[in-house]
Amino acid sequence: QSFKLLGFLDVQSVPCARESVLYGSVGSLVVGLGYFLATSRVRRSCDFAVGGFICTTLGYWFYCRYNLAQQRIRQRMLKEAVRNKILYEGSHFDPARKQTGNERSDS
C-alpha cells in the first residue's frame, strides 16, 4: 500500500522522493531552529523553516535525480556492451581480438 504525501506524491515508489522529503524536513528543522536560537523571533523562524524545507528538498531532489539519470545512462551502456560482447565474441568484429591482432603485428 503506497503512502502519498499531500495525496499525490507516492514517496515509496518514486526514486529519490523519500530521501528528499526526509532531508528537507531535517533541513527545515535545522534552519528554523538555528534562526530561532540566534534571534528568538518565532514568526520569522517559521518562515525560514519553510524556506529551508523547500530549498533542501528541491536541492537534494535535483542532485539525486541527476545522479540517477547518469546511473541509468551507464546501465544502458553496460547492457549494450554486454550484449555486443556476447554477440561478437570470437568473431571478426570482436574489438579484443582486433587489439590482440595489432599487438601481435607490432611485436
Next chain:
Amino acid sequence: MANHSQLGFQDASSPIMEELVEFHDHALMVALTICSLVLYLLTLMLMEKLSSNTVDAQEVELIWTILPAIVLILLALPSLQILYMMDEIDEPDLTLKAIGHQWYWSYEYTDFKDLSFDSYMIPTTDLPLGHFRLLEVDHRVVIPMESPIRMIITADDVLHSWAVPTLGVKTDAIPGRLNQTSFTTTRPGIFYGQCSEICGANHSFMPIVVESTPLTYFENWSSLISS
C-alpha cells in the same frame, strides 16, 4: 494493463514512456514544494488580522515574479527535451498501419506481402478463463522487441485514437489523414490499450493489444499468419 483502482502510470515499456514517468515525478516534486509553500502562506494569512497598511511592496513583488519564472524554467527544460525526443525518427525496422473502423482496428504490415488482419474485441461471453474483460482481441499486433517501429494511423469512418499507455503512445486516427508515431519496446510482453476518441456506441469495445516478442518468434508468426 492497469490494475483495478490504479491512479498512477503503468510500468513503462518504451524509452519515451520511461522519460515521461521521470518527468512526471519531477513535476510532482515541484508541485509538492509549491503546495507546501501555499499551504504555509494560507495558514499565515488566516492567522493575521486584515489590514490595509501595505502601500509599497517592491521586494516581495520582485520575489514573486522571479521565483515562478525559475520554477517554469525548471519544468520547461526537461519537458521540451522529451517533446523533441518524441519527434525523433530512428530509422524504423518495421512500418505498420493501424486503421480505425467502427468498431474494430485493422492492421497492415505493408513491409510484408499480404499481411493484414482485423482486430476485434473478444466478447465477454466468449472470453476464456483468466483473460481480461473488454481488453482481449482475436488478433494481436505482433511486433519485434527492441526494434524501432513506425506506426501510421488513420481511420475509415469517424475519429478514433490509437493508444497504448505503457508505450507512451496516443495518436488520433483521422479519416483522410495519416498520422505517424514511432516507438521501441524495451521488453517482451503483451501491452493493452483502448480507443481514446469517442466514436460511437461501441467506442469502449475496440481495444488494442500489442504483443512484443523476440525477432525469431516475430518471423515465425509473420510467416504463419501470411500463409
